[in-house]
Amino acid sequence: MLVARKNLVQEKTRLALSVGGVALAIMLVLILDGLQVGMFRQITAYLDHSEGSIVVAQDGVVNLLGASSLLPPETQEQVAGVRGVDEVVPILSQFVILDLHGKKQPVYLVGYTPEVGGGPWEIVDGREPRNDKELIFDRVLADRHGLGIGDRVEVMDRQFRIVGVSSGTASWMTSFIFLQKSAVEGLLSAPGATSFLLVSVDEGREPEAVLTRIARLTDLEVLWKSEMASNDTRLFARFFSAPVRLMTGIAFLVGALVVGLVIYTATVERQREFGALKALGAPNRLLYLVVLAQALLAALLGTAIGTGLAQAASAVIMAVRPQFLVVLEADMTGRAAVIGLAMALVAALLPARVVAQLAPAEVFRR
Amino acid sequence: MTRLAIRNLFQSRTRLAISVGGVALALMLILALEAIVSWIEQRVTAYIDASGADIWVSQEGVRNMHMASSSFSASLAASVARVAGVASVTPILYRTNVVLAGEDRTISYIIGLPDRADAGLPWIIRSGRANPGRGGAVIDQGIAEASGIGLGDTVEILGDEFEVVGLSGGTASLTNSIAFISRRDFARVLADPRVVSFLLVRLEPGQVPQDVARRIEAQVPRVTAQTREAFAAQERKVVRDMSTDLMAIMNLVGFLIGLAVMSLTVYTATLGRRAEYGVLKALGASNRDLYTTVGIQAVVSVGLGLFVGLAFTLALSAVVPQFASNMGLVVSPLSVAEAAAASLVFAGAAAVLPIRQVRRLDPAMVFRGK
Numbered sequence A: 001m002l003v004a005r006k007n008l009v010q011e012k013t014r015l016a017l018s019v020g021g022v023a024l025a026i027m028l029v030l031i032l033d034g035l036q037v038g039m040f041r042q043i044t045a046y047l048d049h050s051e052g053s054i055v056v057a058q059d060g061v062v063n064l065l066g067a068s069s070l071l072p073p074e075t076q077e078q079v080a081g082v083r084g085v086d087e088v089v090p091i092l093s094q095f096v097i098l099d100l101h102g103k104k105q106p107v108y109l110v111g112y113t114p115e116v117g118g119g120p121w122e123i124v125d126g127r128e129p130r131n132d133k134e135l136i137f138d139r140v141l142a143d144r145h146g147l148g149i150g151d152r153v154e155v156m157d158r159q160f161r162i163v164g165v166s167s168g169t170a171s172w173m174t175s176f177i178f179l180q181k182s183a184v185e186g187l188l189s190a191p192g193a194t195s196f197l198l199v200s201v202d203e204g205r206e207p208e209a210v211l212t213r214i215a216r217l218t219d220l221e222v223l224w225k226s227e228m229a230s231n232d233t234r235l236f237a238r239f240f241s242a243p244v245r246l247m248t249g250i251a252f253l254v255g256a257l258v259v260g261l262v263i264y265t266a267t268v269e270r271q272r273e274f275g276a277l278k279a280l281g282a283p284n285r286l287l288y289l290v291v292l293a294q295a296l297l298a299a300l301l302g303t304a305i306g307t308g309l310a311q312a313a314s315a316v317i318m319a320v321r322p323q324f325l326v327v328l329e330a331d332m333t334g335r336a337a338v339i340g341l342a343m344a345l346v347a348a349l350l351p352a353r354v355v356a357q358l359a360p361a362e363v364f365r366r
Numbered sequence B: 001m002t003r004l005a006i007r008n009l010f011q012s013r014t015r016l017a018i019s020v021g022g023v024a025l026a027l028m029l030i031l032a033l034e035a036i037v038s039w040i041e042q043r044v045t046a047y048i049d050a051s052g053a054d055i056w057v058s059q060e061g062v063r064n065m066h067m068a069s070s071s072f073s074a075s076l077a078a079s080v081a082r083v084a085g086v087a088s089v090t091p092i093l094y095r096t097n098v099v100l101a102g103e104d105r106t107i108s109y110i111i112g113l114p115d116r117a118d119a120g121l122p123w124i125i126r127s128g129r130a131n132p133g134r135g136g137a138v139i140d141q142g143i144a145e146a147s148g149i150g151l152g153d154t155v156e157i158l159g160d161e162f163e164v165v166g167l168s169g170g171t172a173s174l175t176n177s178i179a180f181i182s183r184r185d186f187a188r189v190l191a192d193p194r195v196v197s198f199l200l201v202r203l204e205p206g207q208v209p210q211d212v213a214r215r216i217e218a219q220v221p222r223v224t225a226q227t228r229e230a231f232a233a234q235e236r237k238v239v240r241d242m243s244t245d246l247m248a249i250m251n252l253v254g255f256l257i258g259l260a261v262m263s264l265t266v267y268t269a270t271l272g273r274r275a276e277y278g279v280l281k282a283l284g285a286s287n288r289d290l291y292t293t294v295g296i297q298a299v300v301s302v303g304l305g306l307f308v309g310l311a312f313t314l315a316l317s318a319v320v321p322q323f324a325s326n327m328g329l330v331v332s333p334l335s336v337a338e339a340a341a342a343s344l345v346f347a348g349a350a351a352v353l354p355i356r357q358v359r360r361l362d363p364a365m366v367f368r369g370k
Helices: A002-010 A012-043 A045-049 A075-080 A139-144 A181-187 A207-215 A225-269 A271-279 A284-320 A330-357 B002-011 B013-044 B046-050 B076-081 B141-147 B183-187 B209-219 B228-272 B274-282 B287-323 B333-359 B363-368
Strands: A054-058 A085-100 A103-112 A123-126 A134-138 A152-155 A158-166 A175-180 A196-201 A220-224 B055-059 B086-101 B104-113 B125-128 B136-140 B154-157 B160-168 B177-182 B198-203 B223-227
Touching: A012 A045, A012 A225, A012 A284, A012 A330, A012 B228, A045 A225, A054 A207, A054 A225, A075 A085, A075 A196, A085 A152, A085 A181, A103 A181, A103 B228, A134 A139, A134 A152, A139 A158, A139 A175, A158 A175, A158 A181, A175 A181, A196 A207, A207 A220, A220 A225, A225 A271, A225 A284, A225 A330, A225 B013, A225 B228, A271 A284, A284 A330, B002 B013, B002 B287, B013 B046, B013 B228, B013 B287, B013 B333, B046 B228, B055 B209, B055 B228, B076 B086, B076 B198, B076 B223, B086 B136, B086 B141, B086 B183, B104 B141, B104 B183, B136 B141, B136 B154, B141 B160, B154 B177, B160 B177, B177 B183, B198 B209, B209 B223, B209 B228, B223 B228, B228 B287, B228 B333, B274 B287, B274 B363, B287 B333
Parallel strands: A103 A175, A134 A158, B104 B177, B136 B160
Antiparallel strands: A054 A196, A054 A220, A085 A103, A085 A196, A123 A158, A134 A175, A152 A158, B055 B198, B055 B223, B086 B104, B086 B154, B086 B198, B125 B160, B136 B177, B154 B160
């Protein structure tokens, strides 16, 4: 261990590079993981905060954000009449594209009835809309475009006045904006239309039994709110998990490459010393341990620094681009440590090969 | 010096492979991501490009299809048809919904076509017919195959059952597919069946689309009329604007990785050859000669990395569509230029540390056996 430590710290720049390489890789892995977890939280934010435990959608529609749903007009009354149903909150929702300062910005319009529910869960400024020409805008999107209470925005060529600003309703891809349901009906030329019903169950009633009873109504998709949230997460994970996994893999490879290269160079440079150790009777196993210990030291140090860097970098990212939510959970640090150790193992392979092939007589020929 | 630099570089093949591999990985990240977005841009406008319409008419203020909703009175189709220069008007309905094929659900653009459609039909038909007609549906062949569905089988769209009467090609992407049913079947689920989503307008020969689009907007109230090219450009802008932030982060990651790997490999290579550089200095080589050597090594490593990264991305773009009909990569000259520019920065930055090292090198060191 002493040989390993001395060998590693002898050249300070090299040590800094190897630890820095691992730290960079670990930071990338953690931030990518954190971005993915944050994105999933943002995707399900509306369902996580809205009323009820059951969602009723058009037959075949199992996502809130993936597909538009349109319920037959009589559905709300039918569902409200089911035994065990306490409250039914209708919403009419649709993705639309806003033109904000020359940029196309997708937003998710939620048409709701302020007296009944289905609107924003945290209004940080202003109030709820009182007529069809008012709306609540997401805070992050408003800040990015310099909009505030009293400003006007154009949605599908109609002017609306911002009367409220909501928090927790943004993601990097889209933001939620809230209007009266009748206003969205007008925008979509769909009078009386409803996309989803958010259903609460009477206290003391068995929720499963209520869900089964609602599902007996024809041509409807009835599912738990948590189930729909998982479906949305799965849908978006299908698009984004592959690139994130690819990048995590690349970050891992780079970390391993960096440590491997540094230890390899250090080992090649110390060939004579290793040869001398071999000539003095040190078995290959001991020399492997020296190489592995160097890799482990660099990886552990890099993991610790990388974890700290990830915390700092995520704070910077969220301050500069508040539409990104980076969630660093405790188990991620554990995973980062495992990744760091794996990097060390992979990194030790090349230098170990050099040591194994070393002839003890080498030292006497130089 | 060039010969010396290259021989020196190729002497340690393992180190060269690591260095080239690292740069290739980083550049591949930049190239592949850009290629995927370019492919999505192309695919997202495939229906518009192949629609056969010269002009797209939508609800006022709606300028694209993706993540948008357009609906206006069907009676406006007659007003548009009366505008000078218009040869035909095909009203279609459109909504993002689900195609339920067997147990598989696919998010799809559902297009409702009239019985006699002059535009907007599926443009590649692998089997069956193009116009679905009442009770029929045309779905993407890849989606059908994945679900074990064929002609004559039943799928569920907008909550109703339809018989598959045609299988189309080029109608699936990473995010969704396109399915076609009849406009009358589609209208059954609408809150107001008297609306349409878009009017696909074909022009008489010799007409200029921009002029006719202006005439439509002037003569028909509350609609937006755009040429096919302008409509497709708006669609591409939605994808580009949505992916800008993500691309910026991914490119930064790729850039940092490339920078770290290149700097480290060139630095360690120089460190490993310290004694040789000392000999060269002792023999009278100037610092400038040694800088040139380091610089050439950096440029050659990065150049090889760019070549390998580009070759691998091109190979991916050829292989991926063979295995997944809903995924592809389009490598654009612009993205190659971006990657090349990033490579130059890698090489420049990578040479900085070793140059400092070489400058401080004491020629006498070699005689002391260091």
